[in-house]
Amino acid sequence: MPRPVRVRIAPSPTGTIHLGLARTALFNWAFARRSGGRFVLRIEDTDRERSTSESEQEIIEGLSWLGIEWDEGPDRGGPFGPYRQSERIESHREAARTLLEAGRAYRCFCTPKRLAELREGQQARKETAAYDRRCRALDPAEAAARADAGEPFALRFAVPPGETRVDDLVRGEVVFQNVDIDDWIMVRGDGNPTYNFVVVCDDAAMEISHVVRGEEHLVNTPKQVQLFAALDSRPPRFAHLPLMLGGDRKKLSKRAGDVSLEDYRAKGYPTGAILNFLALQGWALDGETEVFSTRRFVEAFRLEDVSKGGAVFDADKFRWLAGEYLRAESPADLAGHCAPFAAAAGLLDERQLTERAEWFEAVVAGERERISLYSELPDRIAYLFAADDAVAWEAKAEKNARKQGGALLAEYLEWLRPRLTGGVDAPALREATRAWIAERGAAFGVLFQPLRCALAGKAGGPDLFDIMAWLGGEACLRRIAVAIERLAAVREGER
RNA sequence: GGCCCCUUCGUCUAGUCUGGCCUAGGACACCAGGUUUUCAUCCUGGCGACAGGGGUUCAAAUCCCCUAGGGGUCACCA
Known part of the structure; x- marks a missing residue:
């Protein structure tokens, strides 16, 4: 039975906007627009240590700059709020209690030390590192008594026997044997819930219909599917996007160079080019057309057409695309986009930019074939000054x-x-x-x-x-x- | 190492589901030529791939099996 399309991105506000996040946002947004659904921004500030409000601001500002707009989010509210995970903590506690009472979760009193030793032993013997489920055998009443007595414990999800099937929109059916799924921790010893737990609680509460995210999350999916079941909630459809890779063919990371949206904004990449390039990472319009508008992308985008293999980030092609967009701008727009860079280089101040607007426009128009990025203009025209x-x-x-x-x-x-x-x-x-x-x-x-x-x-x-x-x-x-x-x-x- | 995913030009990809139109198309990069007062833009051309091996079939990049390679993930991170 179909249900209203509701998708989300759930970034953690712990830094700048990674290109991978930008692409995930773009694909989610396009999918929502294409199918007449809603796109939600939910801030995943589960990690209190590393989360900052500056980072949250940057996410909101950066995605807005790109022109990606969400229908519900912490900055604009919505019927399923609040949209910050930390503000939903009560509902998470509630869910944890329910799961514990239903026997779908259990208290684990194992110390971090024992867990570490367990892991080391397993690794030494080349076994799969996983919790040995010792506390799962504890009598619930006894466990409750120990908890009441003040003994610290974490809450683990009790993975049932059997197998878990994930019908992925990009990859087809993926089957996991439940014995391979760890009895993962839902709530930490300090009472704070973990990502895998809250993300499901919130997706369920917000009636998310499709989860579109990077492939690194594929292995988390069976845990989440099981949790949806335990919560008696209808799981969303999943679509795992191919990873964006660096030159070493590994997941794109800071090591590979500039990976944050802000880097490209600072270098003067047109937003249209960024969106277009991101769309090309794992998707193609018709195999022929490389340059296309966001509008066309949204009209043609289908999750089923997303490719499976990872995409190596091609900086050359990105730059070429930037040039295509830059050259397509009107002289006035181009001058406007280049102005801040000329000012930053100390060529003209704001007042001069206003007084000599016509002159500046002519100069910019004269140089446009020689630059691909706004930031390249100052060097080209410095001789004039x-x-x-x-x-x-x-x-x-x-x-x-x-x-x-x-x-x-x-x-x-x-x-x-x-x-x-x-x-x-x-x-x-x-x-x-x-x-x-x-x-x-x-x-x-x-x-x-x-x-x-x-x-x-x-x-x-x-x-x-x-x-x-x-x-x-x-x-x-x-x-x-x-x-x-x-x-x-x-x-x-x-x- | 276990589990999972992936595999078409150097790179991004079309084609794969629905085998034949594929002597595998487009783009970036690279090389050569043209245009131009130069550089660039632009135009034309070139180089260049179905990972390997079996099988099914009249016919396989497309279906099946195996092998190899790459990646992701194995936290009281997200």
Whole structure:
């Protein structure tokens, strides 16, 4: 019998947003949208030591920045609240009590020391490390008496005999033998519940219909399925997403480089590119189309189409995709996205950005083919802000300039001087300069290479006459004059 | 090591369920050429894979079995 689609992500607020979490969020969200269901954000702050409200904020802010929106969550409430696990502790205690009374859970008085020794022995004998279920044999009344007397205990789930089947939407049916499932701890000695316990209690209480998460959780699933049964609650369908892998083909981790969403935000990846790339990790639109909108993704997304094998994170492809999105932006949008990076680099302050908005937009539009990330702009245009007599020359630019020599440049400067008084008319100047070079029977490069070096100090870049227009006539003339001297002076020095 | 999952170009993947249209398609990267005042963008072309072995079948990347390899997980973490 079908039930309303309700999915969730349950991140623990213990750090930054991992790309894996971002993808899980994206897939859950897309699935909910596609099926007309609800997407829930639940903060999994079971680990009180490591959970912080800053991290929770970061999760909320980061996912919002990406454009992923949840229907219920700690920041916006909802009919199944509260949405922070720590605030649901009473219901967890209640569930634990019920399970204990029903005999589905039992008190374990084993000390951490004994457990450690047990584990060591099992490992030494190459046996499966699992609790030996010693306390499961205890008489409930006796156990209750010991607990009343103040003896510390943990609560373990009593795994029943038999087997557990998980009908995974991505992987098909997966069967586990219950003897292989440990009598895992539901409530710790200090009274705090564990993740595997609360996650099921909350999923049940919030009527979660589908659990879509990373493959590392697949082995937890039988424990959870058994708990749903013990709770007399209908279990959700499961879908385990393939892992995102690092270059070593192991689970993507900090070791592999930048794995947090914030890293990519700081580097200036367009949000559309991030979403698009994440969608491609374990899913494909039609096998042909690589660049597609979030809208198309949502329309076409089906859990059944998710691939099973792990996906190695391809930083090159991600960067390429970023460039595709960046280049598709309007000049105004692109300028707006690049502005903070230009400001951070100390090129322009906010006031200048406002006053010279049109100018900045033109510059950004002129550089767009050469950058893939917003953060790459400042380096490309820094020369525009250099002092005219101190433009940094790249080695290759200088080499090109030197190959052609400054003679023609000096001649050009004299020709140019009277033509720049009334501002720079790029198209007209381009035409006139071409004619001027043709008159002399020279190749374009003989003038353009030294000129490019003089103006920008770079071997490549936008159209020279656009650069002149951005720079303004006075600056151009000064830079060319300085370059003529510089080219001549060094030649002297070489002798 | 136990349990579980996975296996198509270097990488992301289409094709696998419903065997034939697959001399296996697309993309990134790489290489070559073209366009351009340069760089880049862009365009064209090239390189490059069904892990191995059996079986079923007229026919297998697609179905079955075995082997190998990789990964995940084995906490009073989440």
